[in-house]
Amino acid sequence: MTTIRKASQKDAKELFGLIKELAKYEGQLQYLKTDLNQMTELGFSNVKPPKFEAIVVENKGVLIGYVTYTWNYSIWKGSTYMAIDDVFVCKQFRGNNIGQKLMQYAKDLCASNNIELIKWEVESNNEKAIRFYKKLGAEVNKKSIVKWHLT
Known part of the structure; x- marks a missing residue:
């Protein structure tokens, strides 16, 4: 039985462990x-x-998965949007629609707050993730991400 919910302070240690697991998985x-x-x-x-x-x-x-996000503002759209930072499900639980349920929860959270847009990045060579996001109905564009590290 899985439960999807907003994280609270009591989840911090386990959530941080999953964030480290994702970082390790991605090298x-x-x-x-x-x-x-x-x-x-x-x-x-x-x-x-x-x-x-x-x-x-x-x-x-x-905890077996998570989505981390921030709320940002789009000057062009004149509205707030959800910016997803990470989507992660532990390897042994993948393929059980957990990622889909996490993303649906994010979508429902936005809808309940009158937010009409969710944005996130995916590595261009992560074909499995791109297929997953497209299956959800997300639009994957080819816009390049530019980083400028100042330190």
Whole structure:
């Protein structure tokens, strides 16, 4: 039995563990600069608004997946949108529609707040993820992402 819900402070340690698991899976662990204390403070403390929020999926009391996101504003659209940072489901639970349910929860959360757009990035060579997102009805465009690291 799985439960999908918004994350709370009690989820911080397990959520951080899943974030590390994703970074390791992607071969990006060396780029993970946040830590549990920072993540807890900025996402689950008295910072208003929080710097990020999360949706988690729980199976038998253990977190097995998540979506992290922020709320951003589009100058061109003149409205707020959800910017998804990460989507992750533990390997042994993939293929059970959990990712689809997480994304539906995100969509429903937006709808309940009159938000009409969700944006996120996917690596251009991640064909499996692109197929998954297209199956959800998402539009995948070829716009390039530009990064400018200042330190």
